[in-house]
Amino acid sequence: MPQLDQIRAKEAAEKFLKEQMTSSDLVSIMTFANKFQVVEDFTDDRERLLTAIRKLVVGEGSELAADAATGADEGDDSGAFAADDTEFNIFNTDRKLSALEDAARKLAAFPEKKALVYFSSGVSKTGIENESQLKATVNAAIRANVSFYPVDARGLVAEAPGGDASVASPRGTGVFTGSTQRGRSASFSGSQDTLYTLAADTGGKALLDSNDLGLGIKNAQNDVSSYYILGYYSTNSTLDGKFRKISVRLKTPIAGSKIDYRNGYYAGKTFQKFTSADKERQLEEALTLGDPVSELPVALEVDYFRVAKDRYFIPISVKIPGSSVGLTKKGTAETAQLDFIGQITDAQGRQVGGVRDFITVKLNENGCGKDWPAAFAVRCRPDGRAGRLQLEVSGA
Numbered sequence: 001m002p003q004l005d006q007i008r009a010k011e012a013a014e015k016f017l018k019e020q021m022t023s024s025d026l027v028s029i030m031t032f033a034n035k036f037q038v039v040e041d042f043t044d045d046r047e048r049l050l051t052a053i054r055k056l057v058v059g060e061g062s063e064l065a066a067d068a069a070t071g072a073d074e075g076d077d078s079g080a081f082a083a084d085d086t087e088f089n090i091f092n093t094d095r096k097l098s099a100l101e102d103a104a105r106k107l108a109a110f111p112e113k114k115a116l117v118y119f120s121s122g123v124s125k126t127g128i129e130n131e132s133q134l135k136a137t138v139n140a141a142i143r144a145n146v147s148f149y150p151v152d153a154r155g156l157v158a159e160a161p162g163g164d165a166s167v168a169s170p171r172g173t174g175v176f177t178g179s180t181q182r183g184r185s186a187s188f189s190g191s192q193d194t195l196y197t198l199a200a201d202t203g204g205k206a207l208l209d210s211n212d213l214g215l216g217i218k219n220a221q222n223d224v225s226s227y228y229i230l231g232y233y234s235t236n237s238t239l240d241g242k243f244r245k246i247s248v249r250l251k252t253p254i255a256g257s258k259i260d261y262r263n264g265y266y267a268g269k270t271f272q273k274f275t276s277a278d279k280e281r282q283l284e285e286a287l288t289l290g291d292p293v294s295e296l297p298v299a300l301e302v303d304y305f306r307v308a309k310d311r312y313f314i315p316i317s318v319k320i321p322g323s324s325v326g327l328t329k330k331g332t333a334e335t336a337q338l339d340f341i342g343q344i345t346d347a348q349g350r351q352v353g354g355v356r357d358f359i360t361v362k363l364n365e366n367g368c369g370k371d372w373p374a375a376f377a378v379r380c381r382p383d384g385r386a387g388r389l390q391l392e393v394s395g396a
Contacts, residue, residue: 001121003059005153009119010053012151012213017049020218029053032099033061034350038106090126094133094284097123100148100198101137108144113227115204115220116141118150119213122191123198132277134194135241135266138201142265147204147223150195151216156209159184203262223260241269241278283341283356296324316342327363334363 001009013029021027021044029040029052040052100118107114125134141148161181192208199206205223207216236244245264250257269278299319304312320338327334337360344353 001062001119001153003062005119005121006056006058006060006062008155008213009151009153010056010058012119012217013053014050015214016217017046017053020214020221021046022221025221030103031056032096034348036099036102042110086126089124090129093123093125093130094281096120097130097133097137098284101133101140104137104141104144104146107146108140112145113224113229114144114146115224116146116148117217117220118148118195118198119153120150120195121154122152122188123194124187124191125194129277132275132281134197136281138198139266141198141202142262145229147202147220147262148198149204149206149216149220149223150198151207151213152192152195152209153213155211155213157188159188200263201265203260205260236267239268239270239273241273242267279339280356283339287341287343297321325361327361336361 017027023044026042026044027040027049028038028042029049030036030038039056040049043049100116103116107116125131140146192206195208196206198204205216205219207213207219210216230248234244243264243266246262248259248261250259274282297320301317301319302314304314307313318340325336325338327336337358339358340356342355343351346352
């Protein structure tokens with residue numbers, strides 16, 4: 001979040017701990033800046049929680065709060081160059097949603113219902129590219145019996161037509177025709193829609209357009225004070241990944257009563273029904289695991305050669321036995337597609353480069369066709385330095 005939103009979130013959390021927390025409440029504090037971490041585990045010790053809140057550094061992670069430019073504005077007819085950072089926005093949003101998924105999985109060990117209050121400055125999606133990670137986050141929360149209570153730390157916003165002093169003046173005639181205002185309004189509403197979706201699909205409540213941020217924590221406190229857990233087995237065993245709606249009603253309606261519940265869940269999905277976004281998320285999850293489990297045997301070799309005083313050439317060779325690669329028969333040929341992803345990080349753990357691609361292996365009826373790629377190389381340039389990632393595919 002931006003620094004001002006972080007300050008408001010800290011003040012709301014401190015106010016709740018000082019004035020509204022009861023002796024029966026157990027509170028845990030989690031943060032996500034460049035990585036997800038548990039600052040304080042569940043406890044009812046107010047002083048301990050307040051100390052943890054006060055130690056949080058304002059400004060950490062604020063450089064990733066705003067979306068990067070994805071091209072010229074709709075009303076920008078000046079012809080000025082605008083960088084396309086769509087991929088950065090997709091990755092940035094996936095990281096936020098993935099952190100919520102990690103939090104839900106950590107809370108799965110506790111059998112009770114959990115309320116996760118999520119202070120945010122909105123989560124902007126890029127088209128449908130983030131849908132796969134959003135579904136995965138909601139599914140993880142439902143399985144862990146976690147309800148999200150997102151709080152928009154921006155509060156009630158009354159924005160100037162062309163933007164306030166925190167943004168650069170818009171180019172072109174869009175500010176006069178109204179297209180710039182419509183674009184900014186649509187972007188703001190879209191960032192709140194994701195927060196509302198997280199709350200609605202997990203049985204929580206989103207606090208939007210309110211300057212009393214502590215009310216969002218109070219809503220979570222009230223909802224977990226008394227609740228029922230209902231379970232059932234679905235008769236639909238199809239693993240198609242589709243959304244299944246749920247309806248809960250009172251057999252004998254009571255005047256003035258209201259039932260809050262999750263309105264559905266996403267079914268599981270087999271690999272054959274994975275979309276490109278699903279495969280992308282699966283690769284990212286495997287990459288972030290500390291000790292990933294794989295049934296695919298690989299042999300990895302890393303060497304380095306000094307080519308200048310401050311430059312090194314580092315070839316990375318990964319060999320996979322051909323007998324372990326599943327092949328699909330198409331006519332007289334057999335094919336297989338290998339997806340791979342790699343990241344380059346600095347000493348602080350920040351990503352400075354990466355590669356994401358795939359290769360298609362083709363074999364003829366003799367087992368070694370001319371389309372077999374001996375090696376596949378991608379040149380990466382993190383921080384302006386040249387490097388090469390090499391993937392070798394070998395088989396009997």
